Amino acid sequence: MSDDELIWRIAGGSGDGIDSTSQNFAKALMRSGLDVFTHRHYPSRIRGGHTYVEIRAAADEVQSRGDGYNFLLSLGDSFARNPQEEAYYGNEEIKPLSENLDELREGGIIVYDEGLISEEDVEAINLEERAEENDWHVFPMDLRGLAKEHGREVMRNTAGVGVTAALLDMDLEHIENLMSDAMSDDILEANLEILHEAYETVNEEYEFEHDLRVPTGEHETEQALLSGSNAIAYGAIDGGCRFIAGYPMTPWTDVFTILTQNFPEMGGISEQVEDEIAAAALAVGASHAGVKAMSGSSGGGFALMSEPLGLAEMTETPLVLVESMRAGPSTGLPTKPEQADLEFVLYTSQGDSSRVVFAPGNIEEAYEQTRLAFDIAWEYQIPTIIIYDQKLSGENKNVDVEFFDREPEPGLGSTLTEEELKEAAHDVSGKFKRFNYEDAENNVAPRSLPGQKGGRYLATGNEHSPVGHIEEDPDNRVAQMTRRVEKLESIREELDEEHPSNQTYFGDETADYGIITWGSSHGAVAEAVERLNDDGHSVKGITVSDMMPFPEQEVTEFIESVDEAMVVEMNATAQFRGLIQKELGRFGEKLTSLLKYNGNPFEPAEVVEGYEVNLAEDDREPTAQVRIEPAAGD
């Protein structure tokens, strides 16, 4: 754990502007030369209810949320003031203060809005006593009053940022610039006044007894602050995607919206449709007609896509789907992350169906693997799925701008031009042998597009002959089925040769204890491994991104190189560990699971504790809300 880090938490009610304020503040910290990482926690409600955003900032790379935090800006939940006293949620104004205290570190700072949070409420939670015990520095400020005086009540966010900057001894320049970019005229004027007055008030009225200051850092290159959803949307754009169809569902909606907003200018098409079956079917139709298309959803909506997914597999229509996991089963915890749709995504749809599944672990991988998903889908005419979760979807991290500086890839893969179609095989009636298994290279039979001369064929979800007629002949069935199934082997070969980097290794290479994880748990695990090694342990880790086809070789080598390994994932049934054992056919006795499924992502300390408890070889249980599932035979 770096001592020189700021973890700022802004808390309020949903609808209080917590998200936008934190975005700007995170950007200001990034512009001041720091690495930032954000974590968002919100309820499934439009207005009111406790919500917070955490921004972790340090001079060195941050790849995860931290353990607890050290600065609380508690705005009060303005939507909790319900004129009807009998309203079931009653008075929750205090919640943004009271709900957050358990995780605040010793020596931390609390700023709360006494304009919204009443003195009696504060007394009722024994804040004074707790502050003394934990050496917290408490600053009650009338943020609401200050905002009202210069503008409108909602501008109390700005007052809060001004107070924060003053207490952290932070320069206002970046904040002011961001405000000028986002606002104009009277609104800007009022906000600047509020910012400055809040800043001055702190400097005049308070003595600084706390040690926390904004860390200092410097970036050598320009940085961009973006979320996993942004990265997936941008990967799609650069992968040549120009058609998206969807139905809104948290957290998938983010990717859908970003592309929808960008497509008109790029000449792309976005369709919000009646349901997810239609959404995926539209993507299939657009792809069939010759446009790189994508669709996606979250678990419940993805369930409906099972049919069109299978259709795409059988007709060999290239397609990219994204599945943004949230906690289930059913509608589960709508706004909370979980990694529990893995098995669902791997095996959705009937029959021996094959698809490619990538699980990016961070923002950069989200971009890379989305590009790759489009490449593979159009080259091999197979659906590819990007599986990620609400955590990766919503977290923001700074990335070197140059990382994105590369050419787009609009190619349609193994689609023939009319010139090429002339040379291709046709049957006696002149129909194009679109599903020609005889000349298939890498198990791919190149396709034509409707409207092309000489390319006429039938695509069907039934088993079909080379020209696409429905066909139940056993020899044809075996030839077509084998070719489709063996595509995965061809894809594995290509991935091994050209993209071994999909798996990420970290920690001490010579270690004999391993930690294996997947998807968005990567950051917390990587940081935990670093911490364990700093503390004198010898641990190494691997984050696996290729879920199907599975990187057998790489994972086997990793597990063979250690005495014991712990698989870390956010679900209750150890799905990824199950996948490893299924794919490799062994290692049951070597793998322990560390599971978390309370709706919040792993903190690095929980992974560290899981490691320690597992090694302790006694019946000790972890103290955090995680569960250890011992190795088979333990």
Add this chain to the structure above:
Amino acid sequence: MSAFNAIGEEREIDRDEFTPGVEPQPTWCPGCGDFGVLKSLKQALPEVGRTPEEVLTVTGIGCSGKLNSYLDTYGFHTIHGRSLPVARAAKLANPELEVIAAGGDGDGYGIGGNHWIHTARENHDITYIVFNNEIFGLTKGQTSPTSPKGHKSKTQPSGSAKTPLRPLSMSLNAGASYVARTAAVNPNQAKEIIAEAIEHDGFAHVDFLTQCPTWNKDARQYVPYIDVQESDDYDFDIHDRREAAEMMHETEDVLKDGTVLTGRYYVDDDRPSYQQEKTAVGEMPDEPLAERYFDDDAEWERSYDLLERHT
């Protein structure tokens, strides 16, 4: 050179071009009404000047779904009830294609009902032919959404308690800009209506009555029929929504009584198609999107240019 040279090709088109050369032979039962749809399409397509390669037929599942197996165009035989979403996206991706969707009454009015309503609402420029034989044929004779009340089948042994769906009224209410009904037993009218529907710029729904000689023998289907336009008893303005609605209502009430009315019920030539609406609000590219992938000079915007808002 265009990437899609079959589109817009001007030449004499023989209807035989739409018949697959060798395989497959239709597996429909002898006397099946589905042959009527196939025939009228083969006649209508050359008439409207469309070549096999610029036509994409998208079908659902069931006997009707096999239409494009026996019709030699570009084809996509999809899954139960899903022909419309596939068809409308193909049309958006390449508006120069002639996209014809087809399905059955179980397929299109039952499992695909949601897509039907929304495709009509949005007025996509596609032709939708529903083979309506008031029965599930390929699954061997179960009651369908258009089977009459009291219809007995293996799944409704005591006689169906359900009122049949009114496809014409549903389509009109949902927003279709062309609604007609024709019958396999009336091939001349069928050909004319199909040709008209294909040329119509918007969602053209043709409820095509097709007799099922195997599973629906008892139905007093489609004989005698009266062409609503040609009968003096049914004088109405097909461009008037209210009059059309009234006529449809009457038709759908009497269908089971042995009098079958067919013909055009509603034609709205003024309503813009979805594609036109989408163009008007700036959501459709000017050129067919599919073409762009073959254009070496196309400039592909990249995400790097969007990063400013993140720095």
